[in-house]
Each structure stands twice: as structure tokens, then as C-alpha cells.
Amino acid sequence: MIVSELPAEQRALIENLQKDISSLYQSFSNAYMNDWEVQAKEPELENAPPPVLQVAKGCNTDGVASVARYYPVESDYYDWPLQQRAFRVTAPSKEHMCKSVVMENRAYSPDTGLGEDVYPRFICVMTQYTSPVNTERLMKHIRDLSGRAIGKKYYNYRVAQSEKSFELTGYEKGGVCPMGTTQGVPIVLAESITKLDPPVFIMGAGHIDWKLGLPVVDFVRATKCFVFDLE
DSSP: OOGGGSOHHHHHHHHHHHHHHHHHHHHTHHHHHHHHHHHHTSOOOTTOOHHHHHHHHHHHHTTOGGGOEEEEOOTTGGGSOHHHHHHHTTOSSGGGBEEEEEEEETTOOTTSOOOTTTSOSEEEEEEETTSOOOHHHHHHHHHHHTTSOSOGGGOOEEEOOHHHHHHHHSOOTTOOOSTTOSSOOOEEEEGGGGGOSSSEEEEEOSSTTEEEEEEHHHHHHHHOOEEEOOO
């Protein structure tokens, strides 16, 4: 039985308990991080499918293998409420649950004279499940990269087609991850993720039935991602 199937009174009790647990995690943040590092030193990847091994190879290349944690999950995992999924992967709260979304600038023009470093056609946005991306703010930040050299009409970021996302990352829907992608895609990290306590976050690990956890500071250092306020 999943939480959503319980009577309303029992769900309310569980929600209050969830808040108490999240508060406790914050109180023991240092201890949580110490345990994280111990657990990360012995990843269990013997039965991991190829896309997860691709992620692991990317983590190794980027120097974060020693702090990466992997979680195989049940096939009906995405049928569970977000908080239940957070408990499953030992996340401190549902706010620590994040996703990778490949977005395409549908108004992209190769004739602007701007390079991909300041005017990317595709980006991989890392955001919390609890905080949807504000595309207007995203556009503003991307425009700032070029000093707003061109008008708004050249920007229209929307979720990329799944086929294009797979082409760029090598990962199917539900497993998209910014680590070990088949092509280099600029990464945008929601600023709210940098404020999580304990400072870790959970994301896809290349396969829909696997998840990856990383400390935020190590992820930022390894990927050299943009950090934008997307709320």
C-alpha cells in the first residue's frame, strides 16, 4: 500500500511525521554527510544496466565517483507520492528530490553571431520536483550571458523532444542525468538546490529504475554548471 491510499487522517499524521524527520536531518547535517561519504565509497553496481554504468563512468571522469551514491528502485517507484520516493532513497526531504530536463530554445537562430557558450540551443536544467522552472527567469539569465545582445524573440526555452534528449544525453525518459552524457550540454542548476540542508540532492542515474545522489558543492565544481534563480 502507498501513502495516497491511506485514509485522510492517517495521511495527515504521516505528513506531520515527515516534517519532523526533515527537521531532524537538518539538526544532524554533519553526521549525515559523514555517513554519506562512508556509504559512497562502496557503490553496488554489479547488476547495474549499461546506462547506469555510463553515469558512473562520467562521475569517475568528473572526479565525483568517491561521493556518488546509487539507488536501485522498484518498477512502480513513480507511482508513489514524492515523499515516499524520498524515503526510499534516504533523501532528507522531498525538496532534495530533483530531475534533469533537457530544454531547447525553439526560437534559436544560428545567424545571431553568438557562440554556444552564451547562446545555447540546448540546456540541461536541474530543478526540484517541488519547484517548477520559471521559463521567463530562465530566459532572463540566459540573455544576461551575452549582455542581452539580442532581443527576446530569439529565446523560447521549452522541454526538448524525448528523441533529442536521448540523442544528447544517451538516457531515456525517467533516467536523464547530466553525468556522462554522450554530448556536451550546458547545465543549469536551480539556485534553490544550493540551499538544501543537508547539502545533497537526488537525480536520475541513466535508467528509470536507478537514482543518483551527489553533494551539491561537488556537483557544481565538477560540472561547472550555471547556477540561476529559477523560482
